Amino acid sequence: MIKKALITGITGQDGAYLAELLLNKGYEVHGIKRRTSLFNTDRIDHLYQGPHEENRQFVLHHGDMTDSSSLIHILQKVQPDEVYNLAAQSHVAVSFEEPEYTANSDALGALRILEAIRTIGLTEKTRYYQASTSELYGKVHEVPQNEKTPFYPRSPYAVAKLYAYWITVNYREAYGIYACNGILFNHESPIRGETFVTRKITRALSRIALGLKECVYLGNLDAKRDWGHAKDYVEMQWMMLQQEEPEDFVIATGKQYSVREFVDAAAAELGITLEWKGSCVDEQGVVVGVKKLADKQFDASLHLRPGDIIVRVDPRYFRPTEVETLLGDPSKAKEKLGWAPKIPFASLVAEMISYDMEEARRDELCRGKGFRINTYNE
Amino acid sequence: MSKTALILGVSGQDGSYLARLLLDKGYTVVGASRDAAMSTFANLEKLAIKERVATESVSSTDFYSVLQVLKKVRPDEIYNLAGQSSVGLSFQQPMETYESISVGTLNLLEAIRMLEMPVRFYNACSSECFGNINGEKANEQTPFRPRSPYAVAKAAAFWQLANYREAYGLFACSGLLFNHESPLRPPRFVTQKIVREACEIKLGRKGKMKLGNISVIRDWGWAPEYVEAMWLMLQQEKADDFIIASGQSYSLEALVETVFSSLGLDWRDHVEINPELLRPTDIEISRADPAKAKRILGWKAKYAMKDVAFMMVQACMENFRK
Numbered sequence: 001m002i003k004k005a006l007i008t009g010i011t012g013q014d015g016a017y018l019a020e021l022l023l024n025k026g027y028e029v030h031g032i033k034r035r036t037s038l039f040n041t042d043r044i045d046h047l048y049q050g051p052h053e054e055n056r057q058f059v060l061h062h063g064d065m066t067d068s069s070s071l072i073h074i075l076q077k078v079q080p081d082e083v084y085n086l087a088a089q090s091h092v093a094v095s096f097e098e099p100e101y102t103a104n105s106d107a108l109g110a111l112r113i114l115e116a117i118r119t120i121g122l123t124e125k126t127r128y129y130q131a132s133t134s135e136l137y138g139k140v141h142e143v144p145q146n147e148k149t150p151f152y153p154r155s156p157y158a159v160a161k162l163y164a165y166w167i168t169v170n171y172r173e174a175y176g177i178y179a180c181n182g183i184l185f186n187h188e189s190p191i192r193g194e195t196f197v198t199r200k201i202t203r204a205l206s207r208i209a210l211g212l213k214e215c216v217y218l219g220n221l222d223a224k225r226d227w228g229h230a231k232d233y234v235e236m237q238w239m240m241l242q243q244e245e246p247e248d249f250v251i252a253t254g255k256q257y258s259v260r261e262f263v264d265a266a267a268a269e270l271g272i273t274l275e276w277k278g279s280c281v282d283e284q285g286v287v288v289g290v291k292k293l294a295d296k297q298f299d300a301s302l303h304l305r306p307g308d309i310i311v312r313v314d315p316r317y318f319r320p321t322e323v324e325t326l327l328g329d330p331s332k333a334k335e336k337l338g339w340a341p342k343i344p345f346a347s348l349v350a351e352m353i354s355y356d357m358e359e360a361r362r363d364e365l366c367r368g369k370g371f372r373i374n375t376y377n378e
Numbered sequence: 379m380s381k382t383a384l385i386l387g388v389s390g391q392d393g394s395y396l397a398r399l400l401l402d403k404g405y406t407v408v409g410a411s412r413d414a415a416m417s418t419f420a421n422l423e424k425l426a427i428k429e430r431v432a433t434e435s436v437s438s439t440d441f442y443s444v445l446q447v448l449k450k451v452r453p454d455e456i457y458n459l460a461g462q463s464s465v466g467l468s469f470q471q472p473m474e475t476y477e478s479i480s481v482g483t484l485n486l487l488e489a490i491r492m493l494e495m496p497v498r499f500y501n502a503c504s505s506e507c508f509g510n511i512n513g514e515k516a517n518e519q520t521p522f523r524p525r526s527p528y529a530v531a532k533a534a535a536f537w538q539l540a541n542y543r544e545a546y547g548l549f550a551c552s553g554l555l556f557n558h559e560s561p562l563r564p565p566r567f568v569t570q571k572i573v574r575e576a577c578e579i580k581l582g583r584k585g586k587m588k589l590g591n592i593s594v595i596r597d598w599g600w601a602p603e604y605v606e607a608m609w610l611m612l613q614q615e616k617a618d619d620f621i622i623a624s625g626q627s628y629s630l631e632a633l634v635e636t637v638f639s640s641l642g643l644d645w646r647d648h649v650e651i652n653p654e655l656l657r658p659t660d661i662e663i664s665r666a667d668p669a670k671a672k673r674i675l676g677w678k679a680k681y682a683m684k685d686v687a688f689m690m691v692q693a694c695m696e697n698f699r700k
Binding site: 068096099100103104107108111112115150151153154155156158159160162163166167170173174175319320321 | 441469472473476477480481484485488521522524525526527529530531533534537538541544545546657658659
């Protein structure tokens with residue numbers, strides 16, 4: 001029997017990687033996407049199968065986490081063996097501006113799916129994965145954080161995710177649904193959303209290196225995070241649903257870097273050496289050296305000289321309450337599931353830079369030939 | 379000038395006692411209820427204060443309704459006691475439970491922030507947030523482990539409030555109240571159900587009483603004195619969260635025994651255990667350490683389970699005699 005998986009948030013970073021993983025494992029993959037006037041499927045376009053293809057293994061449904069009946073309808077139709085709830089308003093900073101929407105999609109969204117599973121009578125059949133987050137630890141009680149560390153959420157996003165976490169546990173205990181939380185620490189990739197800090201950095205530095213942009217403004221450079229590769233993490237999401245008993249797991253690398261260190265690593269990939277001058281809101285990333293490269297297409301030295309300020313701090317990106325440090329302890333995942341992240345930090349940064357350089361080069365080329373290029377802004 | 383207090387959920391047990399307390403302290407009290415015109419405010423009537431409480435219709439899940447009432451009333455203190463309040467019902471209405479508790483709190487916090495009001499805000503949190511903690515006494519540092527949709531919603535409301543306090547400096551407090559009872563408790567709650575049915579049995583109006591799990595252990599206090607702790611929290615220099623409890627826990631069986639023996643009856647002759655009344659998940663033992671409330675607020679419970687049971691039986695019998 002072919003297994004069926006339903007992924008909410010399939011148009012996002014994790015959704016795309018997970019869909020690919022499950023298709024490779026022979027699953028029939030169903031995804032839920034919101035209707036928008038804009039195309040938003042670039043991350044999964046390579047997986048797309050049109051409605052006229054035979055034996056489709058990849059099917060998209062229109063639905064919305066804030067619409068109970070759409071979710072019930074899709075679950076009823078698909079009768080999935082596994083549901084991966086990855087859909088969310090996933091941006092911490094935005095949650096301060098849209099707290100109610102964040103609560104509706106992230107907290108109630110999880111409840112709606114769990115209730116739908118129960119209502120339709122899929123309690124015995126369907127396994128449920130809830131995308132929980134290291135942001136739950138917030139103002140951390142201990143370092144590193146494991147599955148027993150108490151939560152201290154510090155944003156409307158984290159509070160909404162806290163609700164989703166506990167309601168998942170409650171439906172497991174109250175109704176015996178096979179339901180798990182993956183407490184994922186930051187996970188990045190070349191298809192990370194452009195407004196998340198890592199991708200913002202790799203995109204901006206790539207464009208700066210090619211003279212398409214002058215400077216990037218960032219928020220708290222001291223924030224420390226445990227950064228892994230999304231591709232490694234979706235594997236763990238799948239593994240969690242293949243166990244005898246449902247359990248919650250921390251998924252992390254166990255290593256930590258500051259935002260500033262991420263910038264340094266990304267710059268180094270481009271042959272740029274930075275020096276940090278000033279402090280707090282006046283801190284600046286100043287170019288002190290640019291490697292000359294044989295391949296002119298990649299040569300940042302054509303556009304940058306020592307003394308150029310390419311990183312600045314904008315307090316607008318500070319959050320009303322900051323999470324200073326997050327560091328995960330993935331021992332349980334390692335011991336119980338034999339999982340360990342394969343892609344190290346340096347390779348993650350290199351892959352992101354290489355992807356964003358390609359995009360920047362394409363834009364540079366187009367601009368050179370007189371075509372208008374899009375400058376996307378937040 | 380007298381202070382103005384806005385109480386959301388004024389028609390409930392705590393809302394009514396709090397309204398009386400604040401009136402006695404000279405406050406102007408505005409009570410909010412979802413539909414003030416349709417509500418009978420029976421509890422305010424029982425306390426003989428209905429005429430002295432101005433009422434407004436507010437649905438805390440409707441942001442505009444919250445904004446409007448705050449602009450109109452301009453309160454100095456807000457007490458949010460509104461929300462779906464039954465743990466059992468929350469398994470049947472998880473969504474409504476979340477919206478009335480968690481979205482309701484969020485709307486109030488957001489409205490206070492938006493209007494830049496120097497208001498002090500009390501939010502009713504719950505001991506249910508702690509869940510099972512192996513019989514240990516919960517204090518303000520004990521991590522939450524909620525075990526019902528009600529408790530999960532209250533935990534979310536707790537953290538929302540903490541976040542708004544830290545992020546925007548609002549004067550906002552969560553009261554982690556353990557079970558608190560009174561003659562105004564509706565009979566859906568187990569204490570009132572036991573008291574009422576035991577009185578009916580005593581009066582020969584009822585045969586057997588059916589109960590679910592009587593081994594659960596709870597800290598039962600006296601609601602009229604718990605509302606005083608709510609008020610005290612808003613009179614401090616610094617906004618903080620407090621556990622409010624009697625500090626003494628008893629099994630439901632002990633409560634049943636107390637109620638029946640105060641009526642001269644042996645509970646074993648009148649109670650049947652019915653497993654159908656069990657909740658999908660329940661808390662076994664709930665114990666509290668209210669030391670912080672005593673240290674900082676100077677508040678200490680005068681009554682514990684036995685006093686509460688006696689007073690409720692007394693009030694119920696009086697009611698029946700009327």
